[in-house]
Amino acid sequence: MKIDLAFTPDELEKKKLAGKSVVVIDALRATTTMTVAFENGAAAFIPVKTVEEAREVVARNPDYLLAGERRAMPLEGFHLGNSPRDYRPEKVRGKTIVMTTTNGTRALVAARGGAEVFIGSFLNLGSLCRRLVESGRDILIACSGEKGLFCLEDTVCGGAIVGRLEKMGIPLTQTDAAHAAKILYEHCENDVHGMLCSCEWGVYLEGLGLGKDVHICAEIDSSEVVPVYREGRIILDR
Protein backbone atom coordinates (compact mmCIF):
# COMPACT_ATOMS: atom_id res chain seq x y z
CA MET A 1 0.00 0.00 0.00
CA LYS A 2 1.52 3.33 -1.08
CA ILE A 3 0.96 6.39 1.09
CA ASP A 4 1.58 9.97 0.07
CA LEU A 5 0.85 13.39 1.56
CA ALA A 6 0.09 16.82 0.10
CA PHE A 7 1.11 19.63 2.44
CA THR A 8 -1.34 22.12 0.87
CA PRO A 9 -4.43 22.12 -1.41
CA ASP A 10 -2.29 23.66 -4.18
CA GLU A 11 0.00 20.63 -3.99
CA LEU A 12 -3.00 18.32 -3.88
CA GLU A 13 -4.16 19.69 -7.22
CA LYS A 14 -0.92 18.42 -8.78
CA LYS A 15 -1.46 14.85 -7.50
CA LYS A 16 -3.22 11.89 -9.13
CA LEU A 17 -6.30 11.20 -7.00
CA ALA A 18 -8.12 8.61 -9.14
CA GLY A 19 -8.32 5.19 -7.53
CA LYS A 20 -6.99 6.42 -4.18
CA SER A 21 -8.35 6.81 -0.67
CA VAL A 22 -7.96 10.52 0.07
CA VAL A 23 -7.99 11.73 3.68
CA VAL A 24 -8.75 15.43 4.19
CA ILE A 25 -7.37 16.90 7.40
CA ASP A 26 -8.02 20.27 9.00
CA ALA A 27 -7.09 19.40 12.55
CA LEU A 28 -7.66 22.96 13.83
CA ARG A 29 -10.63 22.85 13.57
CA ALA A 30 -12.92 21.98 10.62
CA THR A 31 -12.49 18.19 10.39
CA THR A 32 -12.46 17.96 14.19
CA THR A 33 -15.70 19.95 14.28
CA MET A 34 -17.27 17.69 11.65
CA THR A 35 -16.27 14.60 13.63
CA VAL A 36 -17.87 16.01 16.78
CA ALA A 37 -21.00 17.02 14.86
CA PHE A 38 -21.48 13.47 13.55
CA GLU A 39 -20.90 12.09 17.05
CA ASN A 40 -23.76 14.41 18.10
CA GLY A 41 -26.14 13.20 15.42
CA ALA A 42 -25.64 15.54 12.46
CA ALA A 43 -27.04 14.08 9.23
CA ALA A 44 -24.68 15.62 6.67
CA PHE A 45 -22.34 18.47 5.77
CA ILE A 46 -22.29 20.25 2.43
CA PRO A 47 -18.85 21.90 2.11
CA VAL A 48 -18.67 25.00 -0.10
CA LYS A 49 -15.80 27.36 -0.89
CA THR A 50 -17.45 30.76 -0.44
CA VAL A 51 -19.73 32.53 2.02
CA GLU A 52 -22.01 33.59 -0.83
CA GLU A 53 -22.44 30.01 -2.03
CA ALA A 54 -23.24 28.86 1.51
CA ARG A 55 -25.93 31.51 1.87
CA GLU A 56 -27.41 30.59 -1.54
CA VAL A 57 -27.63 26.87 -0.70
CA VAL A 58 -29.37 27.57 2.61
CA ALA A 59 -31.70 30.12 0.98
CA ARG A 60 -32.87 27.27 -1.28
CA ASN A 61 -33.03 24.85 1.65
CA PRO A 62 -34.19 26.81 4.71
CA ASP A 63 -34.08 23.79 7.03
CA TYR A 64 -30.31 23.49 6.49
CA LEU A 65 -27.95 25.10 8.99
CA LEU A 66 -25.49 27.75 7.83
CA ALA A 67 -22.03 27.23 9.37
CA GLY A 68 -18.47 28.40 9.10
CA GLU A 69 -15.91 31.04 9.80
CA ARG A 70 -13.38 33.48 8.45
CA ARG A 71 -10.27 34.05 10.60
CA ALA A 72 -11.87 31.62 13.04
CA MET A 73 -14.75 33.96 13.82
CA PRO A 74 -18.42 33.10 13.17
CA LEU A 75 -20.06 34.95 10.27
CA GLU A 76 -23.02 37.33 10.46
CA GLY A 77 -26.33 35.56 10.11
CA PHE A 78 -24.80 32.07 10.42
CA HIS A 79 -26.33 29.49 12.76
CA LEU A 80 -22.95 28.02 13.69
CA GLY A 81 -19.30 29.02 13.71
CA ASN A 82 -16.47 26.47 13.55
CA SER A 83 -16.03 25.64 17.21
CA PRO A 84 -16.69 21.96 17.94
CA ARG A 85 -18.43 23.19 21.09
CA ASP A 86 -21.13 24.83 18.95
CA TYR A 87 -22.22 21.48 17.50
CA ARG A 88 -24.24 20.22 20.44
CA PRO A 89 -26.78 17.39 19.92
CA GLU A 90 -29.77 19.66 20.45
CA LYS A 91 -28.44 21.97 17.73
CA VAL A 92 -27.29 19.53 15.04
CA ARG A 93 -29.16 16.24 15.51
CA GLY A 94 -30.67 15.22 12.15
CA LYS A 95 -29.53 18.44 10.48
CA THR A 96 -27.79 19.07 7.16
CA ILE A 97 -25.09 21.68 7.65
CA VAL A 98 -23.76 23.87 4.85
CA MET A 99 -20.22 24.81 5.83
CA THR A 100 -17.55 27.17 4.54
CA THR A 101 -14.19 27.60 6.27
CA THR A 102 -10.96 29.38 5.40
CA ASN A 103 -9.00 26.25 4.44
CA GLY A 104 -10.81 23.02 5.29
CA THR A 105 -13.69 23.20 2.86
CA ARG A 106 -11.30 24.34 0.10
CA ALA A 107 -9.24 21.18 0.61
CA LEU A 108 -12.39 19.07 0.52
CA VAL A 109 -13.48 20.52 -2.80
CA ALA A 110 -9.96 19.85 -4.17
CA ALA A 111 -10.14 16.22 -2.99
CA ARG A 112 -13.24 15.30 -4.99
CA GLY A 113 -11.28 13.24 -7.57
CA GLY A 114 -10.45 10.49 -5.06
CA ALA A 115 -12.07 7.06 -5.32
CA GLU A 116 -13.02 7.52 -1.68
CA VAL A 117 -12.64 10.70 0.39
CA PHE A 118 -12.52 10.48 4.17
CA ILE A 119 -12.56 13.13 6.90
CA GLY A 120 -9.59 12.77 9.23
CA SER A 121 -8.68 14.30 12.57
CA PHE A 122 -6.81 13.24 15.70
CA LEU A 123 -10.20 12.29 17.17
CA ASN A 124 -10.97 9.49 14.70
CA LEU A 125 -7.38 8.36 14.03
CA GLY A 126 -7.80 4.67 14.86
CA SER A 127 -11.19 4.13 13.25
CA LEU A 128 -10.01 6.02 10.15
CA CYS A 129 -6.91 3.82 9.84
CA ARG A 130 -9.00 0.67 10.14
CA ARG A 131 -11.25 1.99 7.37
CA LEU A 132 -8.25 2.78 5.16
CA VAL A 133 -6.92 -0.77 5.61
CA GLU A 134 -10.34 -2.21 4.81
CA SER A 135 -10.50 -0.08 1.68
CA GLY A 136 -7.11 -1.43 0.53
CA ARG A 137 -6.41 1.48 -1.81
CA ASP A 138 -3.29 3.57 -2.02
CA ILE A 139 -3.63 6.56 0.31
CA LEU A 140 -3.20 10.28 -0.26
CA ILE A 141 -3.37 12.52 2.79
CA ALA A 142 -4.60 16.02 1.98
CA CYS A 143 -3.56 18.69 4.48
CA SER A 144 -5.69 21.83 4.43
CA GLY A 145 -2.79 24.07 5.40
CA GLU A 146 -3.19 27.75 6.13
CA LYS A 147 -4.05 30.08 3.25
CA GLY A 148 -2.27 27.81 0.77
CA LEU A 149 0.81 27.33 2.94
CA PHE A 150 2.19 24.54 5.12
CA CYS A 151 0.74 24.16 8.60
CA LEU A 152 2.28 21.98 11.31
CA GLU A 153 -0.88 20.55 12.83
CA ASP A 154 -2.34 19.01 9.66
CA THR A 155 1.03 17.53 8.70
CA VAL A 156 1.52 16.02 12.16
CA CYS A 157 -1.99 14.56 12.00
CA GLY A 158 -1.14 13.07 8.60
CA GLY A 159 2.04 11.66 10.09
CA ALA A 160 -0.02 10.11 12.88
CA ILE A 161 -1.95 8.18 10.22
CA VAL A 162 1.30 6.88 8.71
CA GLY A 163 2.62 5.91 12.14
CA ARG A 164 -0.61 4.21 13.20
CA LEU A 165 -0.81 2.18 9.98
CA GLU A 166 2.81 1.08 10.53
CA LYS A 167 2.00 0.01 14.10
CA MET A 168 -0.93 -1.99 12.70
CA GLY A 169 1.66 -3.94 10.67
CA ILE A 170 0.52 -2.60 7.31
CA PRO A 171 3.33 -2.77 4.72
CA LEU A 172 3.61 0.83 3.50
CA THR A 173 5.58 2.39 0.68
CA GLN A 174 6.01 5.94 1.97
CA THR A 175 6.79 8.94 -0.21
CA ASP A 176 9.26 11.43 1.29
CA ALA A 177 6.31 13.68 2.21
CA ALA A 178 4.56 10.90 4.12
CA HIS A 179 7.85 9.87 5.73
CA ALA A 180 8.63 13.45 6.78
CA ALA A 181 5.15 13.83 8.27
CA LYS A 182 5.63 10.64 10.29
CA ILE A 183 8.96 11.89 11.64
CA LEU A 184 7.27 15.14 12.70
CA TYR A 185 4.52 13.15 14.43
CA GLU A 186 7.04 10.89 16.23
CA HIS A 187 8.70 14.05 17.55
CA CYS A 188 5.53 15.19 19.34
CA GLU A 189 3.35 12.10 19.69
CA ASN A 190 3.58 12.23 23.49
CA ASP A 191 2.25 15.79 23.59
CA VAL A 192 -0.13 16.45 20.70
CA HIS A 193 -1.98 19.05 22.75
CA GLY A 194 1.28 20.90 23.36
CA MET A 195 2.03 20.87 19.62
CA LEU A 196 -1.45 22.22 18.84
CA CYS A 197 -1.05 24.97 21.43
CA SER A 198 2.32 26.02 19.99
CA CYS A 199 1.58 25.97 16.25
CA GLU A 200 0.68 29.26 14.57
CA TRP A 201 -3.03 28.63 14.29
CA GLY A 202 -3.25 27.20 17.79
CA VAL A 203 -1.61 30.32 19.21
CA TYR A 204 -4.05 32.44 17.22
CA LEU A 205 -7.04 30.46 18.52
CA GLU A 206 -5.76 30.68 22.09
CA GLY A 207 -5.46 34.44 21.61
CA LEU A 208 -9.16 34.56 20.72
CA GLY A 209 -10.03 32.69 23.90
CA LEU A 210 -10.64 29.44 22.00
CA GLY A 211 -8.15 27.32 23.94
CA LYS A 212 -10.89 24.82 24.83
CA ASP A 213 -11.31 24.11 21.11
CA VAL A 214 -7.59 23.37 20.82
CA HIS A 215 -7.89 20.91 23.72
CA ILE A 216 -10.81 19.13 22.02
CA CYS A 217 -8.82 18.90 18.76
CA ALA A 218 -6.11 16.94 20.63
CA GLU A 219 -8.42 14.19 21.93
CA ILE A 220 -6.86 11.27 20.03
CA ASP A 221 -9.10 8.26 19.38
CA SER A 222 -12.06 9.84 21.18
CA SER A 223 -14.39 9.08 18.29
CA GLU A 224 -15.19 6.07 16.14
CA VAL A 225 -16.98 7.94 13.35
CA VAL A 226 -15.39 8.07 9.87
CA PRO A 227 -17.25 10.64 7.74
CA VAL A 228 -17.02 10.15 3.97
CA TYR A 229 -17.33 12.81 1.28
CA ARG A 230 -19.48 11.52 -1.56
CA GLU A 231 -21.46 13.30 -4.29
CA GLY A 232 -21.05 16.71 -2.67
CA ARG A 233 -22.09 15.61 0.83
CA ILE A 234 -20.19 14.47 3.88
CA ILE A 235 -22.06 11.63 5.57
CA LEU A 236 -21.66 8.57 7.73
CA ASP A 237 -22.12 5.51 5.51
CA ARG A 238 -22.20 2.95 8.33
Ligand code: MLT
Ligand atom coordinates in the same frame (compact mmCIF):
# COMPACT_ATOMS: atom_id res chain seq x y z
C1 MLT B 1 -9.67 26.46 8.59
O1 MLT B 1 -10.49 26.04 7.78
O2 MLT B 1 -8.63 27.06 8.29
C2 MLT B 1 -9.92 26.31 10.06
O3 MLT B 1 -10.85 25.32 10.29
C3 MLT B 1 -10.31 27.67 10.59
C4 MLT B 1 -10.81 27.59 12.02
O4 MLT B 1 -10.06 27.15 12.92
O5 MLT B 1 -11.97 27.96 12.22
